[in-house]
Amino acid sequence: MPLDDNRYLKGAPVAARIMDEVRAAAEKATGEGFKPRLVSITVGDVAAVDVYVRNQRAKAEKVGIDFEERPFPAEITAEELEAAIHGMNADPRVTGIIIQRPVPSHIPIKAIQGAIHPLKDVEGMHPSSIGNIVYNDLDLAPCTAAASVELLKATGLDLKGLEVVIVGHSEIVGKPIAFLLMSEGATVTVCHHMTRSVAAHARRADALFVAVGKARLIKADMVKPGAAVIDIGINSEVGPDGNSRLVGDVDTESVKEVASWITPVPGGVGPVTVAILLRNTMVALSRQRALYQSTYATESKVAAE
Amino acid sequence: MPLDDNRYLKGAPVAARIMDEVRAAAEKATGEGFKPRLVSITVGDVAAVDVYVRNQRAKAEKVGIDFEERPFPAEITAEELEAAIHGMNADPRVTGIIIQRPVPSHIPIKAIQGAIHPLKDVEGMHPSSIGNIVYNDLDLAPCTAAASVELLKATGLDLKGLEVVIVGHSEIVGKPIAFLLMSEGATVTVCHHMTRSVAAHARRADALFVAVGKARLIKADMVKPGAAVIDIGINSEVGPDGNSRLVGDVDTESVKEVASWITPVPGGVGPVTVAILLRNTMVALSRQRALYQSTYATESKVAAE
Incomplete structure (x- = not known):
């Protein structure tokens, strides 16, 4: 069991790794x-x-x-x-x-x-970008959804057969996370405001994603011991000092005692999202170059005829 | 509780209703x-x-x-x-x-x-058609997936909050059923060959969809009493008379004693699928006409400027 502080699944190191990859790809393409x-x-x-x-x-x-x-x-x-x-x-x-x-x-x-x-949809939000994910072409996904999945991967958990529950079924967060993880072999359930018992589903999740925009909706008794909790909500609330502060959809302090990993808010999904936007830009560039190549480079075409 | 024979959720009446709607739409468009x-x-x-x-x-x-x-x-x-x-x-x-x-x-x-x-993708299989479903634009969906959902609707069950389990995560059947039903307010879980216990999920389903291509995979002890079971599999097996026959992914005879509704194979999803193909054709025609209208009809454009 990791030590208390290690339970925080922070965005910064994940973002830094992605940024390093993007920098190398950008340098190569520029050259x-x-x-x-x-x-x-x-x-x-x-x-x-x-x-x-x-x-x-x-x-x-x-x-x-x-x-x-x-x-x-x-x-x-x-x-x-x-x-x-x-x-x-x-x-x-x-x-x-x-x-x-x-x-x-x-x-x-x-x-x-x-x-x-x-081909220029770096936010991954065009219907055909979303459709491509359904077809297991996962390279260009909506940024927040892809960032959330990167954080889960950073835990090292095997995604094959993992029981995943997503609370929130928005088009650009909840649903794309669902297809991304289905394609990785997870067993995925999507809950939302019409679900009879969100708690019953949340409690059986090895990995729990929450993206509903309700401050501290998920309490410790809704989380399976040892689970990974990815908190995508960003809500503003007034703290005990009278100043406003940002909190997620998860009651971090109490859930931290139960979960094995939990993303902080702020400092969790957010920093990774921007890194994914830049990675998507390099994916878009590669696809544009591949199209240019297949349209104007004659070698492969001649060979095929 | 319905009588034994009424437990069969047959495709023919559902297909006939859709065909009537399509015929009226086709006559109007032709006129x-x-x-x-x-x-x-x-x-x-x-x-x-x-x-x-x-x-x-x-x-x-x-x-x-x-x-x-x-x-x-x-x-x-x-x-x-x-x-x-x-x-x-x-x-x-x-x-x-x-x-x-x-x-x-x-x-x-x-x-x-x-x-x-x-705009001409009447099979509903273009990535952007699939993406549109994710965006809650449900009119033009893959035929088999849409047919399966029509059969569930024919039971009269309220889809909001319904616990749905789909066994099979193919791009053109399992996953589109999932998005279609998420958009209708159901709580959806998608299982597949990597799921730890398909039975555990199947047993809690109010509505169970099966599309894996394994003859008689789903037995009576995997079905919740009173559930609706939509069997999308078509498998060939040798019957006791030595002749080959078609069976679904569900062990119909035993599951019929537990479920409140079950689609027969053949005669369940199949007939509805063709009706959906024709309905999709009329949806495609409407969209083509709307595009033509917005491109060439000048009234609305002038008014907008």
């Missing part, structure tokens, strides 16, 4: 004439997302990925924004496109997200 | 100048699929959908077949495209399936 470049789209007032964008920029530049911000005015129409994205889809200098949320309410976020070409 | 048309692609020797194709043709014609067979020689290259599909994608007279399996081994079936435009 071969393919400099990776991320474009960040913001619409309207960007104050709410500024801290996220600055963090993405810092991390991207650290591993040798160009980071370009393209702010659009709040009054832009959905058609105009789509046209701008189509331009980026066609621009070979753009490797990947991120849409920073929130966007103004007149912009249909799903349609805009769907306008990004799947 | 408006949009005759639905299915194209069936076969490659090489078609004897193995002939009975399926004839059945699809008969059902399609019965509801007023044109059915066109396009046989290709076994020697066709993947590139040539893809080019033919691109032609059908661009042909406004073609509503939907089906690729009859098996195809010769030199044809990469996934890539060919992916060449069909998502």
